[in-house]
Amino acid sequence: MDFLDKNLNIIMQAREFLFSKLQECNLDNLVDENIYINTAITKDNNLTSIVVKDNKSYRLNSLYNPRVEAEKWASQFYYNNLNIVVCMFGFGNGIFAREIMKCLGDRDMLFILEPSIDIFMHTLQNYDITDILSEGRVSISVENINQVEFTTLLNQCITWTNLSSQIKCMHPHYDKLFTDRYNNFMETLKNTEIRTIVNKNTESYWGSIMVKNEIRNLKHLKDSNILSDYVDIIPNDVPAIVVSAGPSLDKNIDQISKAKGKSVIFSTDTALKYLLKHDIIPDFVVTLDATKSMDHFQSENFKKIPLLCKSTSNPEVLNLHKGKKILFSNDGYISAIYNSLGKTQIYNNVGGCVSTAAFSICVSLGFNRIVLMGQDLCYSGNITHAGGTISNAHDAEKGAMTMVEDIYGNMVKARYDWYTYLLWFQDAIEAYPDIDVINATEGGAKIKGARVMTLEEMIQKYCDREIDIKTITNTIEPTIQSNELHSIVEYLEQSKKDLILIENKAKEALVACNKLALAAKKETVYSYVNQDLIRKISKINKEIAKMNIYQLINDYIAHVTTKELDTINQFTDDIKNDQIKTYLKPSEIYKAIVEAVDVMKPLLEKAITEI
Numbered sequence: 001m002d003f004l005d006k007n008l009n010i011i012m013q014a015r016e017f018l019f020s021k022l023q024e025c026n027l028d029n030l031v032d033e034n035i036y037i038n039t040a041i042t043k044d045n046n047l048t049s050i051v052v053k054d055n056k057s058y059r060l061n062s063l064y065n066p067r068v069e070a071e072k073w074a075s076q077f078y079y080n081n082l083n084i085v086v087c088m089f090g091f092g093n094g095i096f097a098r099e100i101m102k103c104l105g106d107r108d109m110l111f112i113l114e115p116s117i118d119i120f121m122h123t124l125q126n127y128d129i130t131d132i133l134s135e136g137r138v139s140i141s142v143e144n145i146n147q148v149e150f151t152t153l154l155n156q157c158i159t160w161t162n163l164s165s166q167i168k169c170m171h172p173h174y175d176k177l178f179t180d181r182y183n184n185f186m187e188t189l190k191n192t193e194i195r196t197i198v199n200k201n202t203e204s205y206w207g208s209i210m211v212k213n214e215i216r217n218l219k220h221l222k223d224s225n226i227l228s229d230y231v232d233i234i235p236n237d238v239p240a241i242v243v244s245a246g247p248s249l250d251k252n253i254d255q256i257s258k259a260k261g262k263s264v265i266f267s268t269d270t271a272l273k274y275l276l277k278h279d280i281i282p283d284f285v286v287t288l289d290a291t292k293s294m295d296h297f298q299s300e301n302f303k304k305i306p307l308l309c310k311s312t313s314n315p316e317v318l319n320l321h322k323g324k325k326i327l328f329s330n331d332g333y334i335s336a337i338y339n340s341l342g343k344t345q346i347y348n349n350v351g352g353c354v355s356t357a358a359f360s361i362c363v364s365l366g367f368n369r370i371v372l373m374g375q376d377l378c379y380s381g382n383i384t385h386a387g388g389t390i391s392n393a394h395d396a397e398k399g400a401m402t403m404v405e406d407i408y409g410n411m412v413k414a415r416y417d418w419y420t421y422l423l424w425f426q427d428a429i430e431a432y433p434d435i436d437v438i439n440a441t442e443g444g445a446k447i448k449g450a451r452v453m454t455l456e457e458m459i460q461k462y463c464d465r466e467i468d469i470k471t472i473t474n475t476i477e478p479t480i481q482s483n484e485l486h487s488i489v490e491y492l493e494q495s496k497k498d499l500i501l502i503e504n505k506a507k508e509a510l511v512a513c514n515k516l517a518l519a520a521k522k523e524t525v526y527s528y529v530n531q532d533l534i535r536k537i538s539k540i541n542k543e544i545a546k547m548n549i550y551q552l553i554n555d556y557i558a559h560v561t562t563k564e565l566d567t568i569n570q571f572t573d574d575i576k577n578d579q580i581k582t583y584l585k586p587s588e589i590y591k592a593i594v595e596a597v598d599v600m601k602p603l604l605e606k607a608i609t610e611i
Helices: 003-014 016-024 066-074 095-103 117-126 147-157 179-223 249-259 269-277 300-304 315-320 332-340 354-364 394-398 416-431 455-462 469-474 482-522 528-545 550-556 558-564 575-610
Strands: 035-041 047-053 056-059 085-089 109-114 138-142 167-170 240-243 264-268 284-286 307-309 325-327 369-373 401-405 411-415 436-439
Touching: 003 016, 003 117, 016 138, 035 117, 047 117, 066 095, 085 095, 085 147, 085 179, 095 109, 109 117, 109 147, 138 147, 147 179, 147 416, 167 179, 179 315, 179 325, 179 332, 179 416, 179 482, 179 550, 179 558, 179 575, 240 249, 240 354, 249 269, 249 369, 249 455, 264 269, 264 354, 269 284, 269 300, 284 354, 307 315, 307 354, 332 482, 332 550, 354 369, 354 416, 369 455, 401 416, 411 416, 482 528, 482 550, 482 575, 550 558, 550 575, 558 575
Parallel strands: 085 109, 085 167, 109 138, 240 264, 240 369, 264 284, 284 307, 307 325, 369 436
Antiparallel strands: 035 047, 047 056, 401 411
16 A cells, blocks of 8 residues: 555545545646645655745755754744644645644644645655544644635634643745745634634623523523524525624615515614614524613514524513524533433534624524625724614724725724624635625625625525515424423522532632642642642542533633633743642632622522522
8 A cells, every 4th residue: 555545544534524625626626836846865765845836946854864853843842831732834744743743742732734735645645644644633724625624623722721822833934835825824823813812801701691691591491492493494495684783784774675575584683673663574683692782672573573592692682572582502501401301402603793693593594595784894984883873982092903805895994803703704604615605785894705796686686485484483382391391490400409519619629729839839739648639629620510500600700710720721940830820720710619609599599480
């Protein structure tokens, strides 16, 4: 078996997505005619790859000893932190990647983006890289093949706890060979950092509010549905129109009535009042925010429109609403409740705003065509929303601005949060290439991957058959039947008992942490007694973490964990201080757990009574 067969055999076993994409692609059409690749024998009888571009030759490895060269190169980076994520531009023939791999811990990751299919195929044909291909800590993405994996996995693995432990590196000479692609790679990493910081701030600020909302909304479970109840029930061969409240909505809002009954209209909560003002009743309203202003829901018409909501959405909105409620993207504690009843669920990556959530819902429902309206994601002058609304104008003074390209090719101002939503849309469109996404905003930021079309053109071309969404939704029964309510009550009663147990365990761990911090100062951490304390804390952590209600506690104390764990994965050369920090920071978290239980327990008791 030659190198290509051996390598492809491992890819087939260990990297199914990459293998399927390689099979789908016509590699002959992806050849870069501007480069030529050859191999040469090194002084130590190994091989090096030589890439020729624009009449210049670039050796990817030393002609003397490629392994030693790669070892020295890899040694320049700092690997002492925990949960390191290495982002590497260029795979080459794998020699440099292999040396990075040797430096990684069991929980570290290496993400490689190879910009050239030619170099990748040359490597598969001429080098044995089965050890790298079979390594679970290494992700290999190739442009035009499985590039979407790079961004997707990066966003999953880079969090605020390991952001500062990230290592960015480049295979030697790749910046000269692929300058533009290298710049795009660095831009991707920058965007990931922005998203991570935004998510961190969101979790920290909203955590306790969202948990309180979730417990207060438990009473609605008995009358509600989950999104999976609507899959294969809602017709998905007509356009799904997501209406947002960007400034451009004013241009074409009157056109939407022509799509009514010939498409499925999803209104974001902020856009609802504009639609109702024009006598347009959407098929669904989508709400996400934990503290969404009630000003958007004052119309009587709102109360009967099917409401797509999160379990963490504003309880006042759910209480006011009297129609069908459909919970989407259930995770954590709520998901565990449905799982205990054997209910099949769909998890949606909802992004950071109600518009991205609505788009995600449409994807989950299987729509083949999704139309975006009022999705500006940038300023129109100083206007932020339809109706000439100006909000968060103070952001400009704070410098929370960036520039983005609009659909006309101009550079326009956008807030950073809008920019993260723009990136989310672009990633989602790339991840679902079979969905036809139409940007009918008629203004606003350019969304890569979405076709620009006026709403009128879209309606004339695709809204060609009648559907009755109201009749369809009225036939769907609540997810939880009345004879299942006792099971929910039992589940919540057990959660109440678990809260008390968690509180007691957290107090035990707090005492142990304080003793260990004191021992670290005295440099007696490694004594038998103190090692026993460490084992005790580890056991307590496992006992707490396995209780379903702890998922809510974890969210509730996010404002503390983001502060205390921000640098806990980082270490210095001062072992003593590192140890003191290691035990003092968790102490604050255990204190926060005790405080969280005190708040959550009466809320849970009230929810049980209401159900």
